Amino acid sequence: MDFPDELKYTEEHEWVAIEEDVATIGISDFAQSQLGDVVFVELPEVGDDLEAGKPFGVVESVKAVSDIYSPLSGEVVEINEELPDAPEILNTSPYEDGWLIKIRLSNPQELDDLLDATAYQELVADE
Amino acid sequence: MRYLPHTDADIEQMLATIGVADTEALFSGIPADCRLTRPMELPPGLAEADMLKELRSLAAKNAQVSDWNSFLGGGAYNHYIPAVVDHLISRSEFYTAYTPYQPEISQGTLQGIFEFQTMICQLTDMDMANASMYDGASACAEAVLLAVRAAKKRNRVLISTAVHPHYRQTIATYCRYLDIELIDVKTVNGVTPLEQVEPLLDERVAALVVGYPNYFGCIEQLSDLAAGVHSVDARLITAVAEPLALALYKSPGELGADIVVGEGQSFGLPLSFGGPGIGFFAVREKDMRLLPGRLVGETLDLDAKRSFVLTLATREQHIRREKATSNICSNQGICALMVSIYLALHGKKGLRKLAEINYARTNWLREQISALDGFALPFSAPVFNEFVVTCPESIADLKKRLEQQQILAGIALGRDYPGLENGLLICVTEQNSRQQMEQLLSALAGGKQ
Numbered sequence: 001m002d003f004p005d006e007l008k009y010t011e012e013h014e015w016v017a018i019e020e021d022v023a024t025i026g027i028s029d030f031a032q033s034q035l036g037d038v039v040f041v042e043l044p045e046v047g048d049d050l051e052a053g054k055p056f057g058v059v060e061s062v063k064a065v066s067d068i069y070s071p072l073s074g075e076v077v078e079i080n081e082e083l084p085d086a087p088e089i090l091n092t093s094p095y096e097d098g099w100l101i102k103i104r105l106s107n108p109q110e111l112d113d114l115l116d117a118t119a120y121q122e123l124v125a126d127e
Numbered sequence: 128m129r130y131l132p133h134t135d136a137d138i139e140q141m142l143a144t145i146g147v148a149d150t151e152a153l154f155s156g157i158p159a160d161c162r163l164t165r166p167m168e169l170p171p172g173l174a175e176a177d178m179l180k181e182l183r184s185l186a187a188k189n190a191q192v193s194d195w196n197s198f199l200g201g202g203a204y205n206h207y208i209p210a211v212v213d214h215l216i217s218r219s220e221f222y223t224a225y226t227p228y229q230p231e232i233s234q235g236t237l238q239g240i241f242e243f244q245t246m247i248c249q250l251t252d253m254d255m256a257n258a259s260m261y262d263g264a265s266a267c268a269e270a271v272l273l274a275v276r277a278a279k280k281r282n283r284v285l286i287s288t289a290v291h292p293h294y295r296q297t298i299a300t301y302c303r304y305l306d307i308e309l310i311d312v313k314t315v316n317g318v319t320p321l322e323q324v325e326p327l328l329d330e331r332v333a334a335l336v337v338g339y340p341n342y343f344g345c346i347e348q349l350s351d352l353a354a355g356v357h358s359v360d361a362r363l364i365t366a367v368a369e370p371l372a373l374a375l376y377k378s379p380g381e382l383g384a385d386i387v388v389g390e391g392q393s394f395g396l397p398l399s400f401g402g403p404g405i406g407f408f409a410v411r412e413k414d415m416r417l418l419p420g421r422l423v424g425e426t427l428d429l430d431a432k433r434s435f436v437l438t439l440a441t442r443e444q445h446i447r448r449e450k451a452t453s454n455i456c457s458n459q460g461i462c463a464l465m466v467s468i469y470l471a472l473h474g475k476k477g478l479r480k481l482a483e484i485n486y487a488r489t490n491w492l493r494e495q496i497s498a499l500d501g502f503a504l505p506f507s508a509p510v511f512n513e514f515v516v517t518c519p520e521s522i523a524d525l526k527k528r529l530e531q532q533q534i535l536a537g538i539a540l541g542r543d544y545p546g547l548e549n550g551l552l553i554c555v556t557e558q559n560s561r562q563q564m565e566q567l568l569s570a571l572a573g574g575k576q
Contacts, residue, residue, distance in 0.1 A: 060416075065441040065447060
């Protein structure tokens with residue numbers, strides 16, 4: 001299982017990559033392996049305002065359907081257009097091709113609440 | 128005999144567990160003046176034979192379509208039900224109306240539902256249909272909810288006033304405490320023209336709902352409406368109260384509808400004083416995951432044999448909880464089976480022929496009535512098996528006069544449509560013979576002298 005060091009993580013198993021004031025958000029390798037084969041992804045629209053801790057989308061696998069929680073607050077500036085037609089890339093490439101959305105941060109201080117790779121790996125080890 | 132499975136000891140143990148002194152204490156919330164303190168005033172018991180006699184005499188007070196000359200339609204249609212429908216649904220394997228909760232063990236039930244879904248798709252020309260809804264009205268209300276869900280930031284729904292009044296009331300009830308704005312669209316010449324809809328179309332509109340045929344029996348110009356509604360990315364919902372019309376007229380799917388809902392009672396269900404009905408609900412593939420209710424899919428089992436499963440259950444309440452697409456967790460199992468048997472029995476050709484008989488008789492009678500002194504056709508739009516006439520005398524008087532001849536002339540429109548106080552909605556099916564129609568004509572004409 002993969003936990004790239006350059007990413008931040010949440011207890012809800014999302015990951016975050018920061019580039020200036022834009023955050024790319026996805027679900028972790030652990031999350032996709034727990035879900036199993038992903039068959040459907042529902043994403044917000046560009047322009048939607050997200051609030052940290054609130055659900056912004058849905059990932060459905062053959063086993064379960066799960067809300068995805070926004071790790072940070074901000075406005076959606078881009079969504080992964082590939083996902084509706086190829087949801088399986090969430091399984092094959094959770095950190096690269098399977099990114100979900102990009103948001104422009106409205107409250108960068110929230111970054112302090114995120115976990116680093118080591119802390120997240122410890123959390124996962126306990127589950 | 129009362130069915131009380133708990134022994135006194137069981138009851139005592141349960142009461143002790145929750146800390147209540149006696150059973151009576153459980154009802155302490157009901158005020159004393161709401162309680163009946165004496166026995167019910169019921170007549171003494173009867174012997175079986177006497178009881179049957181009594182029930183038969185009560186039943187004889189009903190006006191039944193088998194004895195009366197009925198031209199009532201308005202959402203419940205008097206079609207002939209072949210004996211095989213009752214015979215087959217009475218098989219004990221089918222004799223539970225409930226969707227099984229351990230579904231895959233009941234392959235026959237699932238196949239029956241799958242066939243129903245398939246035939247609804249063929250009839251409506253839509254991509255997929257669910258396992259059925261309670262009735263046409265609730266299916267129509269759920270269609271409105273789906274359209275608003277799909278449109279995300281839009282909350283306005285346009286509804287033609289020619290949609291069945293009960294359907295409109297049900298939509299209003301479903302939407303009462305939701306942030307959904309319902310706007311009536313007026314009709315012209317019995318239909319909902321695009322000119323009436325266009326001024327209301329903007330990016331706040333999630334959907335337009337029209338009847339097909341509508342409550343006046345008229346055929347709406349669906350392709351025009353679909354083009355208009357699609358120009359603002361809204362959905363066209365068609366509510367079909369008489370689906371037999373789809374065997375003759377172009378289907379809503381073919382004409383561009385996005386959601387097709389309706390009532391399936393015409394296909395093998397008795398009138399039964401207004402119920403039960405069976406709703407159907409069909410959508411395009413794009414709305415697949417927003418569909419309410421249960422859905423049966425076809426698959427292959429381990430031995431590569433054709434089999435059936437409940438599918439896409441992640442839309443449903445037992446998995447999605449408060450985010451489910453609907454709180455309907457069931458379907459009208461036995462009624463869906465009746466529809467499946469009825470449709471399979473008639474086949475494509477048989478259904479078309481039946482629709483042609485309905486159409487021909489209706490249009491013959493419509494012409495004959497319009498030729499009677501004082502009677503007129505307020506609408507010129509094409510009809511299927513129902514039409515509106517305006518009458519030279521008060522509808523209440525006319526109905527009463529014809530009832531004395533055991534004729535149910537039609538439905539008075541004044542209550543639901545102010546301005547149509549002298550309008551009568553008349554329905555003709557294959558059950559109305561030439562002789563019955565002539566009897567109606569002479570009775571109508573007889574009132575003028």
